[in-house]
Amino acid sequence: MAELKLIHQGKVREVYSFGDYILLVATDRISAFDVVLPNPIPGKGVVLTQLARFWFERLPLRVPSHAVAFAVPAGLERPEWRGRVTVCRRARTVPMECIVRGYLSGSGWSDYQRTGAVQGVKLPAGLSESARLPEPIFTPTTKAAAGHDEPLTVGEAEALAGVELYARLKELSLGIYRWAHEFALQRGIIIADTKFEFGHGADGQLLLIDEILTPDSSRFWPAAGYQPGQGQPSFDKQFVRDYLLGLRDWDRRPPGPELPETIVSGTRERYLEVYARLTGKKLEI
Secondary structure (H helix, E strand, O other): OOOEEEEEEOOOEEEEEEOOEEEEEEOOOOEEOOEEOOOOOOOHHHHHHHHHHHHHOOOOOOOOEOEEEOOOOOOOOOHHHOOOEEEEEOOEEOOEEEEEEEEOOHHHHHHHHHHOEEOOEEOOOOOOOOOEEEEEEEOOEEOOOOOOOOEOOHHHHHHHHOHHHHHHHHHHHHHHHHHHHHHHHOOOEEEEEEEEEEEEOOOOOEEEEOOOOOOOOEEEEEOOOOOOOOOOOOOOOHHHHHHHHOOOOOOOOOOOOOOOHHHHHHHHHHHHHHHHHHHOOOOOO
16 A cells, blocks of 8 residues: 655645645644634534535536545545545646636725726726626736745736746636636625636646635625625635734734634634535535
């Protein structure tokens, strides 16, 4: 049997080498502002893995994904890994976060208020917070090994990835977002924005990698009651961010503050709720 070896511990996932494959194990850790917080969200890793699985198995992709299976290989079973493992093809990561925005929120809203644009993408005047954009926009960033990702202009992104690959990543990211947005809207969920990552397999094939369309990588809003001009209730990590933004004694540097039980349980409930709405099934964890 191939040797299982821990090769990387990320903010949320642990990455193991296993023969020709990689095992991604999603933990219950949660990060905000690039800081891992002290207390986990029980069951969060299961929600992330199973929701990503749902999308990987349903999206009509024109690019394959790295996901091969969602079960622990025989002989490697660990009770604590149940529901958390993705067996993946190895891939050389494109060093760029492929962010698609369909609505004006977060850093995009802040940028628009200052400049009338989001990362250099000019938008109509007079838009309000949470407004739906005329068309989704592609706003890539760097993929930092440590610290914060930085916004990229079109020229910087083309220099980083190459002109042809940049165009392909933009096309794929916008296409996946549009499909997923309509799919989710039919289930009462607005996907305001999301992040994709891509890599090249051993044969050079472009692969969709990491997680897709989860509460950690996306903004999910309830469609019922959606009202531009203000922040929206969310089914994602924004619930934690909003709590942290209200703290006066934390400067967004490690160590992160302990989350109160109401925030932990509220986050768990939101993650489980969006999973149930999108998939039509309840996750028993």
